[in-house]
Amino acid sequence: MISNFEEAINQLIFQGYGILDNWLPEGLLSDLENSLVSRLEADYFHKAQIGNGSDQQRIGSVRGDEIFWLNENLAVPAEKEFLSIIGQFTDYLNVTCFAGIKSFEFHYAVYQSGTRYARHKDQFRSDDSRKYSMVFYLNRNWKAGDGGELMIYTQEDVKIEPVFGRLVFFKSELEHEVLLSNFERKSITGWLKDLAPVEVIG
Ligand code: OGA
Ligand code: NI
DSSP, X not given: OHHHHHHHHHHHHHHSEEEEETOSOHHHHHHHHHHHHHHHHTTOOEEOOBSSGGGOBOXXXXXXOEEEEXXXXXXXXXXXXXXXXXXXXXXXXXXXXXXXXXXXXXEEEEEOTTXXXXXXXXXXXXXXXXXXXXXXXXXXXXXXXXXXXXXXXXXXXXXXXXXXXXXXXEETTSEEEEOOBSSOEEEEEEEEESSOOOOOOO
């Protein structure tokens, strides 16, 4: 995995974002896709919100995805392996770039046809602990016209097709947008944070 890690870091350093195909093994991606679909069918997903804490709102026209948060304790083997690779990547970032990442959080996301996520930043007004955003796409048959591309607004506007096996990695302070999706758009999205995980007691 180390060469993959370095490629992601190089792209991030030189352009503020990285686009990496096949960063994770194909077999693991397939297993994650299957787990996502089973959890969706079992009704584990809920409508995503915008904002945080008491600021949270659900406005479907702004953010239309449904999500399921990955949880180490309830994870199936593919999810455990995924979280373990993210942990290794985080350790690598901390050692090689002094990134200061102390925790991470990931969810599955599904955008049903007709939904989008308007232009936004992933850092909240009251909490900038999200440092890096990572999105893994799980859409095998994506084709032009299906929509759901990710736009990243940096020096230039970058449009990224959400195709199977692709990872997009960017600084969470960048503005970005999910264009209107005309299909069931599946991904795993998450954040590397500089805040220690909250201890759950009792
Ligand atoms: C998000 C987001 C991008 C994508 O969930 O905050 O911007 O391509 N996702 O799914
Ligand atoms: Ni976002």
